[in-house]
Amino acid sequence: MSSPDASQLPDAERRKRARREAQLRGLVVQLDGTGAFECKIENVSPSGVSFRINDKRSVPEHCYFLLSGKEVAYEAKLKWVRGETHGLEFTNTLPLESLRNTKLQFLRSLKLERLRT
Secondary structure, eight states: OOOOOGGGSOHHHHOSSOOEEOOOEEEEEETTSSOEEEEEEEEEETTEEEEEOSSOOOOOSEEEEEETTOSEEEEEEEEEEETTEEEEEEEEEEEGGGGTTSTTHHHHHHHHHHOOO
């Protein structure tokens, strides 16, 4: 008897790392910093996040993601969309403190202004 193809497994069984449910807010930020919007995080892992947005906003294919309670910005790419729920894969982690006096300082400012915890 053969084992099922990975595409036939439920999401939780295909993941490399377990996700945990979260009641956090996040901020999706365009790479150039010209646009950002808040979202409700459904679950998060070290490698990515799923979140819900309640309007018809377009999530960029590549973006930054800020998470309330974390002092980092994630570079991310859009992996999937299911209705109002979106999944991002984190491709890089940037400590916010290291962004001071750089072209990415806008990420620190957005975190302080929009995601105070």
